[in-house]
Amino acid sequence: MIRPEVEALTQTVIDLRRDFHRHPELGFQEFRTSAKVAEFLKQCGLETTEGIAVTGVTAEIRGDHPGPTLMLRADMDALPVAEETDLEFASLEAGKMHACGHDLHTAILLGTARILMDMKPRLKGTVKLVFQPAEEGPGGADPMIQAGVLQGVDYALGLHLWSDLPCGHVAVTPGPVMAAADTFRVKIHGKGGHAAYPHESADPIVAASALIMALQTLVSRNTSPFDSAVVSVTQINGGTADNIIPERAEFSGTIRTFQPATKAALLARLEEMVPSLCKSYGTVGTFEFSEGYPALINNPLPCQWVQRAAEEMRLPLSTQATMGGEDMAYYLQKVPGAFFFLGAAPDQPERVFPHHHPKFQLDERAVPLAMELFLRCVENCLK
Numbered sequence: 543m544i545r546p547e548v549e550a551l552t553q554t555v556i557d558l559r560r561d562f563h564r565h566p567e568l569g570f571q572e573f574r575t576s577a578k579v580a581e582f583l584k585q586c587g588l589e590t591t592e593g594i595a596v597t598g599v600t601a602e603i604r605g606d607h608p609g610p611t612l613m614l615r616a617d618m619d620a621l622p623v624a625e626e627t628d629l630e631f632a633s634l635e636a637g638k639m640h641a642c643g644h645d646l647h648t649a650i651l652l653g654t655a656r657i658l659m660d661m662k663p664r665l666k667g668t669v670k671l672v673f674q675p676a677e678e679g680p681g682g683a684d685p686m687i688q689a690g691v692l693q694g695v696d697y698a699l700g701l702h703l704w705s706d707l708p709c710g711h712v713a714v715t716p717g718p719v720m721a722a723a724d725t726f727r728v729k730i731h732g733k734g735g736h737a738a739y740p741h742e743s744a745d746p747i748v749a750a751s752a753l754i755m756a757l758q759t760l761v762s763r764n765t766s767p768f769d770s771a772v773v774s775v776t777q778i779n780g781g782t783a784d785n786i787i788p789e790r791a792e793f794s795g796t797i798r799t800f801q802p803a804t805k806a807a808l809l810a811r812l813e814e815m816v817p818s819l820c821k822s823y824g825t826v827g828t829f830e831f832s833e834g835y836p837a838l839i840n841n842p843l844p845c846q847w848v849q850r851a852a853e854e855m856r857l858p859l860s861t862q863a864t865m866g867g868e869d870m871a872y873y874l875q876k877v878p879g880a881f882f883f884l885g886a887a888p889d890q891p892e893r894v895f896p897h898h899h900p901k902f903q904l905d906e907r908a909v910p911l912a913m914e915l916f917l918r919c920v921e922n923c924l925k
Contacts, residue, residue, distance in 0.1 A: 543855045544910050547657050548917070552910045555653035558582070559906070560631035562645035566620030566638040569676030572597040575618045579648065579673050586656045588671075595685035599673040603658045605665025605924060610696035612923045613670045613877070614916060615870065616651035617644045617677035626900035641902040643703040643886070648673060650701070650909060654916040661917075667924040670695055681835065683869035687876065697844055698879030699919055700870040701912055705897060707885025709905045712852040712915070713862035714882035716845045718800035720838035721772070723867025724831065727794040728753065728816055730780075732825040734789035744824035746791035747780050753819050753827070754778070754793060757812075764811055765804060772798040772865050773808065798865040800837050838871035841878035844923070848882045851918035857911070884912050 558578075567575050576597040580590045588601040597618070602611075625632050625639040633639045640646075655671050672691055676682035692698075707713060730750050735743035754775050765771045773795065780791025799805040812829055820827030852859045862883055870881045886908035887894050895901045 544914050545917070547660065548910045548913045551653050551656060551913070555649045555909050555913065556906050558652060559645050559649035559909070562648055563629070563631050563640050564634050566633050566635055566640045566645070568622060568638060569619040569678055569680065569682065570596045572618045572675050575648065576673065576675070579618070579652065582652050583655060583671070586659050588655065588659070594689045594691060595675060595682055597675040598682065598686050598689070598691070600691055601655070601671045603655065603662060603665070603669040603671070605667050606663050607666040609665070609667025609924050611668040611670055611694050612920060613672055613692070613695045613698040613873070613879070614651055614654065614920075615672040615674055615698060615700045615873065616647040617674050617682070618648050619644055619676050619678050619682070621678055621898060623898065623900050627903055629903065639900065641899060642678065642897045643904050644677065646703050646886070646904060646909065646912075647701065650912045650916070653909075653913050657913070657917060658920065665920070665924045669920055669924070677869050681869045683872040687872055692873065692876050695877050697923060698873045698877050699844060699848075699916070700873075700879070700881040701916065702868070702881065702883050703886040703904050703908055703912065704883040705887050705894060705902065705904060707883060708858070708887055709885050709889070709907050710911055711858045711860065711885035712848065712882065713860050714840070714845050714848040714852070714880060715861040715863055716840050716842040718837055719840050719863050719881055720868045720871065721770075721798035721800055721865040722805055722837040723834040724797045724805070725794065725834060726797060726812065726832070727792060727830040728827060729790065729792045729830070730820055730825050730827045731790055732788075735787045737785045737787050740787060743787040745787050746825050747788065749820050749823035749825045749827065750778060750780060750791045750793055752823065753816065756815060756819055760808055760811055764807065769804050770800055770865070771804055771808060772796070798867070800863075835867040835869045836871045836875060838868050838881055839874055840880045841874070844878060844880035845882075847919045847922035848880055848915070850922055851915050854918060855911070855914060884908055884915065
């Protein structure tokens with residue numbers, strides 16, 4: 543199931559991962575990480591291009607035979623989270639943590655690169671390695687594309703280790719996989735006054751409360767039950783004292799959708815609801831929208847390479863979609879590709895925490911499986 547070359551390199555990759563984990567860096571600040579990446583690639587005999595979109599690194603492995611170019615992408619950035627694990631290689635940087643597995647993604651792609659260098663004589667095409675900054679925000683994929691990393695690329699693959707799946711379980715899904723992640727803000731202007739005399743005011747708190755409850759119908763009553771959408775209010779602010787009705791209140795949240803038509807319909811309803819409902823409470827409401835990562839849409843052909851690799855390795859295989867966002871979506875808007883999940887949940891249930899949690903952990907037994915999956919996908923594409 544796992545080739546000897548992968549088994550022989552596994553501990554080296556784990557050591558790399560642990561080094562990255564001890565020294566997490568936030569988006570567009572991955573200077574140490576990218577330097578380590580470039581150093582390792584050069585030791586493998588590769589020429590690197592560095593400083594792309596500030597800290598991005600790329601390299602190409604050209605097979606001995608002509609063929610397409612397959613891009614393999616790993617994200618390098620950490621999160622502004624204070625680590626609370628008991629790992630011996632826990633973060634040494636206060637308030638920063640690899641709480642989403644990007645340390646593993648980076649190390650796994652480095653290990654894959656080393657083995658691919660020995661496979662050049664039988665590769666029919668090119669593997670382009672892309673180490674990307676700032677996936678967690680503000681987003682590194684689009685600046686990398688603007689810098690030209692997709693030039694000459696025919697297909698793209700990305701891997702995410704997943705704490706919601708048992709270790710070794712593969713999930714790959716043709717079509718929509720991760721949602722468009724957009725944000726909104728509503729500002730309500732009323733008439734302030736004394737809390738003992740609410741009839742003399744136009745209370746923006748009451749208007750905000752009514753509007754937040756009304757927004758719950760956007761999914762339950764305005765979205766098809768055969769579609770998927772999320773509208774979540776995550777912040778609300780207003781008022782300064784117990785005895786004052788404030789002049790203003792505001793709230794904000796996120797909209798998650800898979801289909802552009804669904805997103806457009808929800809936005810249209812919000813633009814209607816906010817001013818009209820606020821007006822009924824004697825207030826004035828304004829709606830602001832900020833577009834985030836687009837929906838991530840997998841192409842069926844690269845999904846078949848992943849499925850075939852998992853079947854060859856006799857790994858459990860399923861489909862999975864999530865309302866989370868991921869900027870790998872930008873690459874897949876430009877070239878056919880696939881983004882897939884490999885389960886890496888720890889064996890002990892008490893050690894299983896969601897992504898972005900301060901106690902987040904992944905099982906390192908997934909390392910050789912991930913490298914083998916990448917290698918088999920390359921073979922399936924460039925055979």
